[in-house]
Amino acid sequence: MIDPKQIAENLINGQAPKVKELVEQALKDGLTPGQILKEGLIEGMNVVGTRFKANEFYIPEVLVAARAMHAGMDILKPLLAKSGDKPTVKFMIGTVKGDLHDIGKNLVGMMMEGAGFEVIDVGIDVSPEKFVEAVKEKKPHVVGMSALLTTTMPSIKTSIEALKSAGVRDKTKILIGGAPITENFAQEVGADGYAPDAASAVDKARELLQQR
Amino acid sequence: MLIIGEKINSTRQRINRALISKDSHYIQQVAVDQVANGAQVLDVNCGINIKNEPELMSWLVRIVQEKVKVSLVIDSPNPDALEAGLKVHQGSAIVNSITAEKNRYEKILPLVKKYQAKVIALTIDEKGMPRTARERFDLAKKLVKVTAEHGIPAKDVYIDSLVHPVSTEPQQVTEFLEALRLIKTLPDVQTICGLSNVSFGLPNRSLLNATFVAMVLCSGLDAAIIDPTDKSIRSAIKAAEALLNRDQYCASYIAAHRESKL
Structure with a gap:
């Protein structure tokens, strides 16, 4: 056995x-x-x-x-x-517009998969419109946004704003991360949480899901 | 090899705090420390502060050059911040950076020309980052062409063909080294890279960085953006330059030994 x-x-x-x-x-x-x-x-x-x-x-x-x-x-x-024993949590992840980094995003995706979540990877250089479209279509419980550059951090803000304008912001939790991201920044742009590394991202996602 | 100090960068929390509070003393100390450890040029970045980046850049360039007599690498994707820095910079600055994306280089190259600066050009285009040595080489040729069209000579162009972490992309380091060799066949063009990315996600990063710097020197690298206060990298550079006959009579290597700097 x-x-x-x-x-x-x-x-x-x-x-x-x-x-x-x-x-x-x-x-x-x-x-x-x-x-x-x-x-x-x-x-x-x-x-x-x-x-x-x-x-x-x-x-x-x-x-x-x-x-x-x-x-x-x-x-x-x-x-x-x-x-019928499908994963109960859908986690969507993408690197924001203008940013081509995928290592951190992939690690987070793997960890989330390892935590038993269904992972929807929307890729790199994801425009706000694409996030909106994907969230509408896939209805994820949590959306992870990654930015590795100081220059692309503002894309997180515009993506969250786009979700707001489209009326889907409150249908999901938003978790952000990447080298230049801080807790402060997460609050400033109206994300639900920030995780400094891939393993913490899983903990944070679980925490956010409990708030639902 | 040209050693560019990387430490004045706003993604480092301590530096960013100093930028926000306009703590010139701390930033100047970091500048002096890097120059004392062999940096010939310093990179300056304040890009995490999006709102007032041009104003901050102007301040940053002035306070650093007030303290150390070296040229600076003005590091920003924002043309306004670049111009603000170039305007007050003394001597010949290096602009960091353009890519082969038209909307990016068309805004920045006129500034490079206007202020007679040099420029770091990344091998990235609208399609993203290349994977093979050949693709990097093709983008390098394109970059040399567009900079020449803007009146910038090849000797003032530093091609950065982008190092990826070996932990996640094991085949990329050899592609990068091969790209360096190919790019060095282009007349007068300079090559540059950041080092620390290569060791991301692995233990004892400074050993990997030091070993890598010896490899890139062997492949013809002309300039490196590093932490000059890291002794193992500095020592590896001295040793590799001596071995590659880039240090006449090993004078610099011997001097570094006598000063207990190896």
Whole structure:
């Protein structure tokens, strides 16, 4: 009988083929996809996030763990969809207009996925109009906006204003981040929260969701 | 190699606090410290303060040059802030930066020409950041062409072909090094890069930065934007220049040793 802890353990160590094998075996053993996701993959990514936040894990280790997570997710996703056990939280993320940086955005996306959220990545250089359109269409619970440059920080403000004008600002929580961003700035531009790193972003998103 | 000190940048919280409170003493101290550690030029950025950036830039350029007799890199995407800095700058400034995006260079290059400045040109265009050495090289050629059309000679153009973190894009460092070699085949063109980005997300960054600086020097880099107070980077530059015959009779290396600066 496979213990989901073994899956978490191998995920933390970035063993993608082993995670895939164990997930398959666990299904054969009769574990539910939901249980494997929660106690195996999400639990493993939680540990990765915590270690990353504490500077015990470095970016390449996070990336290789995320790869292992995906190896397991690829098997679970269709089963979860069938069983109606879909992720309950939709998280949308994009880098704002004029900004081409995607590393931070991708890390946050991976962590959110690892937390069991459905992640909708709208990409880089996302205009306010595109945010509005995407929020209207996908109805995310939380929207993450990233800006890595002092020059593109104002795009966060214009994006939030665009969501306001379109009447959808209050339908979602807005979480922002990126090297030059501060808590102060988040308050100034009317975001709901700020996270200094990818692991904190998950905590912050959970916190915002509780406020709903 | 031209060493440009990176520390007067408003994304650093301590600097930004000094900018907001107009604490010239602190900023001048950072300037003096960098020059004492071998910086030949200083980058100045106040871009986090969007509202009064031109006014701040003018102040920043004046207070820094009041204290250290070096040229500055005026760092802003905002043409008004650039002009405010260029207007009061003494000597030949370097403008940071243009890209190969037309709406950006068309506003900035006339200023570079007007104030007889030099310019840092990033290999980015409307399509984004290139991934391969060849694409970087093609954009560099385009940048040299458009700067020439604005009357700026190739020797005053510093091409920055953008270093990515090796932690997230392991193949990009070798592409960058190859791009440097290609760009150095263009007559008179200078090459520049920031260093610290390469080690993002990894432990012992200063070791990676120092090793990387030796590699880029070997590939022909002409100028680097660094933290000159980081001893391991500084030492690696001295050692690499001696090894590459860019330090006659290893004089600078030996002198640095005698002053216990290695």
